[in-house]
Amino acid sequence: MVTIANQPEMNQSEFLQAVMPVKDKLYRLAKRLLVSKEEAEDATQEVLMKLWAGKKNMSNYRSVEAFAMTMTKNFCLDRLKSKSAGNLKLVHTNYTDSSPSLQQQVEARDSAGWVSRIMEELPEQQKLVLQLRDVEEYEFEEIGEMLGMNPTAVRVALSRARKAVREKLLEKHSYGIG
Amino acid sequence: MESDKIKKLIDSYFEAETTIAEEQEIREYFRKGEVAPELQKYGPMFDHFAQAKEETYTGSMPRRSRKKIYSWLSVAAVIGLGLGLFLENRYSEQQQEQEQEQAEYAYQQTRKALQLLASNLERGTEKVAYLQEFEIATEKIYNNP
Numbered sequence: 557m558v559t560i561a562n563q564p565e566m567n568q569s570e571f572l573q574a575v576m577p578v579k580d581k582l583y584r585l586a587k588r589l590l591v592s593k594e595e596a597e598d599a600t601q602e603v604l605m606k607l608w609a610g611k612k613n614m615s616n617y618r619s620v621e622a623f624a625m626t627m628t629k630n631f632c633l634d635r636l637k638s639k640s641a642g643n644l645k646l647v648h649t650n651y652t653d654s655s656p657s658l659q660q661q662v663e664a665r666d667s668a669g670w671v672s673r674i675m676e677e678l679p680e681q682q683k684l685v686l687q688l689r690d691v692e693e694y695e696f697e698e699i700g701e702m703l704g705m706n707p708t709a710v711r712v713a714l715s716r717a718r719k720a721v722r723e724k725l726l727e728k729h730s731y732g733i734g
Numbered sequence: 735m736e737s738d739k740i741k742k743l744i745d746s747y748f749e750a751e752t753t754i755a756e757e758q759e760i761r762e763y764f765r766k767g768e769v770a771p772e773l774q775k776y777g778p779m780f781d782h783f784a785q786a787k788e789e790t791y792t793g794s795m796p797r798r799s800r801k802k803i804y805s806w807l808s809v810a811a812v813i814g815l816g817l818g819l820f821l822e823n824r825y826s827e828q829q830q831e832q833e834q835e836q837a838e839y840a841y842q843q844t845r846k847a848l849q850l851l852a853s854n855l856e857r858g859t860e861k862v863a864y865l866q867e868f869e870i871a872t873e874k875i876y877n878n879p
Contacts, residue, residue: 572795583791597793608796671782690783693754715750721779722748 566611574614575607578621581692582628588687589632591676599635603628625702629684636680674724682717689714736763737770744776 566574582603587596607614607624614620675683681703688699689710696707696714703710740763746752747760763769764780 568797575795579795580790583793584786584789587789588786597791600791601793601796605796667778668782668785671778672786687786690757691786693757695754711750715748718748718750722776725779726775 566614571608571611571614574620575604575624578624579604581621582624584691585625585628585684585687586632588675588683588691589629589680590635595635599628599631603631622698622701625688626704629702633680670725670728671721674721674728677724678717678720681713682720685710685714686717686721690718737773740770741773744773 579600583596583600586599586603587593590596590599603624606627607620614623675686678686684703685699688694688702689696694702696710699705699710700707705713740760743752743756743760747757752760761780761784764777765784769777
């Protein structure tokens with residue numbers, strides 16, 4: 557915040573250098589929330605465009621990353637909200653209650669795919685902390701900064717999320733065996 | 735034994751009390767594939783996180799061109815608009831000049847015509863005066879038989 561004032565505006569290659577290491581993280585976060593690959597790519601592109609438009613204020617690399625992650629989270633949550641407001645259910649939730657589709661059966665055989673499906677059903681905050689910690693390996697302080705939570709609240713949410721996944725996973729696991 | 739250590743780490747992992755380094759150790763343990771039977775049930779979880787980290791964004795990156803093109807377009811639009819206004823102005827100025835010339839010409843023509851008329855009228859009155867003279871003369875002749 558303090559050092560921003562006299563920084564010259566980034567040019568394109570500086571911008572790309574700052575953003576390239578982050579873009580995959582943005583995409584993975586978007587995909588965790590939106591599930592569909594196309595929508596996640598769309599969201600990532602939107603966020604990158606917004607960052608590019610606001611690049612004047614980007615000077616501190618560390619905070620760019622946190623800022624971009626927060627932006628992606630907000631963008632995706634808004635999108636989900638406007639979707640449920642418009643009564644448009646996500647495609648993947650449309651076939652959860654019917655008898656298992658072929659795709660589900662295929663996914664069920666791929667055990668890492670189970671976890672992906674289990675995570676789809678978690679509350680958004682739990683999805684976010686799991687994604688940011690167990691996939692992206694951020695510290696609690698960083699996650700707190702991104703989600704607007706204090707580190708203790710992050711720890712509590714994370715423990716809850718991990719246990720929720722474990723519970724569902726063990727259910728599935730015992731199905732698979734028994 | 736390694737699996738005892740991992741089991742302890744996993745227990746504190748679920749309490750969210752492990753460090754990032756310890757969590758990496760757990761993932762590495764499952765990645766190697768020699769997993770103790772009682773720990774296999776957790777495998778999918780750590781496998782999934784490791785897999786998820788491999789995904790990359792393949793969409794496009796923002797390019798300066800789009801914005802640049804817009805700004806050049808707006809410059810071109812302003813120039814075009816300005817030129818249009820300027821030419822339009824000049825054209826109407828020319829037209830005004832032409833109209834003025836035409837009006838001047840019409841005025842001069844009208845003046846000429848009126849002057850002609852006036853001079854003819856004068857000549858007419860002269861003639862009338864002449865006629866009057868003639869009448870006086872004829873009356874003189876008639877009244878003095």
